[in-house]
Amino acid sequence: MDKEKNTVGTNENASTAAFTSFLRRSPGLLINRNFGLLWCGQVISITGDFVFDTTLVLWITTVIARNQSWSPLAVSGLLMMTTIPTFVVGPLAGVFVDRWDKRQTMMRMDVARAILITLLLSFTGLFSLPWLTRGYFTAFWQIGATYTVVFLATCCAQFFNPSRLALIGDLVDEPERARATGLLQMTTSIAVVIAPSLAALLFFSAGIQWALIIDALSFLISFVAILMVQAPPAARSSVSGEEHHFWREFAEGIRFSMGNQVLTTILLALVLVILGSGALTTLNVFFVTQNLHAPASFYGVLSSALGAGAVIGAILAGLLAQQIGAARMFWLALLVFGVIVLIYARMTSFIPAAVLLFFLGLPNSSLNVAAIPLLLHVTPRELIGRVSAVITPIQSLTVTISAALAGYLDGVALRGFHASFLGITFGPIDTIFTGTALLALSGGFYAMAKLRGIKLAARNPTSK
Numbered sequence: 001m002d003k004e005k006n007t008v009g010t011n012e013n014a015s016t017a018a019f020t021s022f023l024r025r026s027p028g029l030l031i032n033r034n035f036g037l038l039w040c041g042q043v044i045s046i047t048g049d050f051v052f053d054t055t056l057v058l059w060i061t062t063v064i065a066r067n068q069s070w071s072p073l074a075v076s077g078l079l080m081m082t083t084i085p086t087f088v089v090g091p092l093a094g095v096f097v098d099r100w101d102k103r104q105t106m107m108r109m110d111v112a113r114a115i116l117i118t119l120l121l122s123f124t125g126l127f128s129l130p131w132l133t134r135g136y137f138t139a140f141w142q143i144g145a146t147y148t149v150v151f152l153a154t155c156c157a158q159f160f161n162p163s164r165l166a167l168i169g170d171l172v173d174e175p176e177r178a179r180a181t182g183l184l185q186m187t188t189s190i191a192v193v194i195a196p197s198l199a200a201l202l203f204f205s206a207g208i209q210w211a212l213i214i215d216a217l218s219f220l221i222s223f224v225a226i227l228m229v230q231a232p233p234a235a236r237s238s239v240s241g242e243e244h245h246f247w248r249e250f251a252e253g254i255r256f257s258m259g260n261q262v263l264t265t266i267l268l269a270l271v272l273v274i275l276g277s278g279a280l281t282t283l284n285v286f287f288v289t290q291n292l293h294a295p296a297s298f299y300g301v302l303s304s305a306l307g308a309g310a311v312i313g314a315i316l317a318g319l320l321a322q323q324i325g326a327a328r329m330f331w332l333a334l335l336v337f338g339v340i341v342l343i344y345a346r347m348t349s350f351i352p353a354a355v356l357l358f359f360l361g362l363p364n365s366s367l368n369v370a371a372i373p374l375l376l377h378v379t380p381r382e383l384i385g386r387v388s389a390v391i392t393p394i395q396s397l398t399v400t401i402s403a404a405l406a407g408y409l410d411g412v413a414l415r416g417f418h419a420s421f422l423g424i425t426f427g428p429i430d431t432i433f434t435g436t437a438l439l440a441l442s443g444g445f446y447a448m449a450k451l452r453g454i455k456l457a458a459r460n461p462t463s464k
Helices: 002-025 033-064 071-088 090-099 102-121 139-171 174-206 208-227 246-259 261-290 296-324 326-344 350-378 381-413 428-450
Strands: 419-421 424-426
Touching: 033 071, 033 139, 033 174, 033 208, 071 090, 071 139, 071 381, 090 102, 090 139, 090 246, 090 381, 102 139, 102 208, 139 174, 139 350, 139 381, 174 208, 174 296, 174 350, 246 261, 246 381, 261 296, 261 326, 261 350, 261 381, 261 428, 296 326, 296 350, 326 350, 326 428, 350 381, 381 428, 424 428
Parallel strands: none
Antiparallel strands: 419 424
């Protein structure tokens, strides 16, 4: 068995080396043909996901639960269906991702999600399955079906996303990984900005059916794009026929993640900034009315400014990472984030605040653009799924804790709080935002100390 495993490993290493050599000879606007195909598929798929999410919220609030007292609870349940799989399925999915072929896993998850969305169409009245009648389409039946589909689709994402991360590592040579991550981050940021408006337009003009059809088609387009990708042999945690030990493999992923200094530094720094930045998301609408003295309707402008900055930040980060280094970009982004939030907390006028949020989007995108190449740099190929499955749930849990903590501080602990220090007046929200800034600055200084000397491979100067 050991001889067979060594032979397989030798062949895979040779194939990977040949593939890497090809990538180095073929950089371009989208880095190389295979990444370009993957990126194009993800542009459609990610946009379809955001349209789908927004449409379901609109459907529940304006149709299914319209004028019902339980409408907010129904929307909260929908959000829970996207959160629970991250904590329950995500940590376990990494073990299987590392066992399986990454490209094949992504294709299967795309097909599964397309089928799930198509099945959901039967509960909207566009068409009915033979064994269903319209008598079954009650509000609670539709909500239950929606919850089930969203839950299962999110479970599929727990296998798809780590596989995509590993595939990027296989398709993109290390010097170009920051640019690849920047392109994907740019896509996500653009989708965040345009998808809610697009979803509302589709929903109110054509109905929920078309939003569901678009999302199902987006997965099929992603499937075709991935099908056309030519990838080297995927790293696997075990060879065919080898006995699997699930909990041993699971524990191995945790031990590596918690024992690697680069990974623990990235994780702790991200936890610090997320723990604080959740307050921005939760309380910013109140900051607009109470501190900026502007109408609540202006809140959307701030969100758009942040989104626009994130798009520009993703592009710039992908271009600059090679020059300044991914490690330096990571801690610099944290420090810049903290400084901008510190200034933002003192704002009392809307326009300067909107300008600051635009600039806040720049380091916000840079964090992911820098973190993923660092993760790929220090993580063995056969462990990427399990490492991702450790980091992602912790980040999601931090987001949840952050939102709850911000609400508690503003609504309970600091309710009615007012203080003065060195002639500066502090209220509840700007005090919380100041704490957010200090957390980000702490993470930045910590990462600066711990990531010193970490350098990724440089681009070959002879490549074109």
